[in-house]
Amino acid sequence: QKEVEQNSGPLSVPEGAIASLNCTYSDRGSQSFFWYRQYSGKSPELIMFIYSNGDKEDGRFTAQLNKASQYVSLLIRDSQPSDSATYLCAVNGPGAGGTSYGKLTFGQGTILTVHP
Amino acid sequence: ETGVTQTPRHLVMGMTNKKSLKCEQHLGHNAMYWYKQSAKKPLELMFVYNFKEQTENNSVPSRFSPECPNSSHLFLHLHTLQPEDSALYLCASSQDRRRGGLYRPETDTQYFGPGTRLTVL
Numbered sequence A: 001q002k003e004v005e006q007n008s009g010p011l012s013v014p015e016g017a018i019a020s021l022n023c024t025y026s027d028r029g030s031q032s033f034f035w036y037r038q039y040s041g042k043s044p045e046l047i048m049f050i051y052s053n054g055d056k057e058d059g060r061f062t063a064q065l066n067k068a069s070q071y072v073s074l075l076i077r078d079s080q081p082s083d084s085a086t087y088l089c090a091v092n093g094p095g096a097g098g099t100s101y102g103k104l105t106f107g108q109g110t111i112l113t114v115h116p
Numbered sequence B: 001e002t003g004v005t006q007t008p009r010h011l012v013m014g015m016t017n018k019k020s021l022k023c024e025q026h027l028g029h030n031a032m033y034w035y036k037q038s039a040k041k042p043l044e045l046m047f048v049y050n051f052k053e054q055t056e057n058n059s060v061p062s063r064f065s066p067e068c069p070n071s072s073h074l075f076l077h078l079h080t081l082q083p084e085d086s087a088l089y090l091c092a093s094s095q096d097r098r099r100g101g102l103y104r105p106e107t108d109t110q111y112f113g114p115g116t117r118l119t120v121l
Helices: none
Strands: A004-006 A011-014 A019-025 A033-038 A045-050 A054-058 A061-066 A071-076 A085-092 A104-106 A110-115 B004-007 B010-013 B018-025 B031-037 B044-050 B053-057 B064-070 B073-079 B087-094 B116-120
Touching: A004 A085, A011 A019, A019 A033, A019 A085, A019 A110, A033 A061, A045 A054, A045 A061, A071 A085, B004 B087, B010 B018, B018 B031, B018 B087, B031 B064, B031 B073, B044 B064, B044 B073
Parallel strands: A011 A110, B010 B116
Antiparallel strands: A004 A019, A019 A071, A033 A045, A033 A085, A054 A061, A061 A071, A085 A104, A085 A110, B004 B018, B018 B073, B031 B044, B031 B087, B044 B053, B064 B073, B087 B116
16 A cells, blocks of 8 residues: 555646545554645645644645545645646655654645646 | 755766766755655655754665765765666755654655756666
């Protein structure tokens, strides 16, 4: 079982719609969860992180965390063509010695396409 | 992008060459990372440094040799690479990871440099 799993997509949504990106993780000890966006040929850029169960909103983005189900999602409201990118889910731990010492594990990413 | 810089941005090398990748962070962080990103594969963590000490080597072949002279600079020395080593190499940094301190998720947040696109012929 992969440590962090994402549907690779591509996920295609029309402009103005809500895009829903999902991620599951295997390590119950994980404490923080990150969403990054990566445009083709560029490096990942942080969108937001979440560490408490529930929702966290930042502009058009909402992260949702359910630790009991080991599930984290990212909603993008009013999707724009400029949101077309690969979205990476990352989860902290386990690091060396069984701690979460300085390590993020990334999923393979979901390709999102927003068409006009 | 200016918080973490990487040079060169593109590198083409033969299998017998020796080259180095450089990363510099201007964020006051104390942890630095090397990742490899190949087509259609997840980001692969290669090395972790915290306060200049290597804390993780993710079973990376010895033809990749990291160096961290201080908390702001990180190098990846390359020698006798193989064509399958062609990839995007990403450097990242985050705040310190002091053992025993209170956990703060902000310290896990990693900021990436623009990457070096490496092609091995």
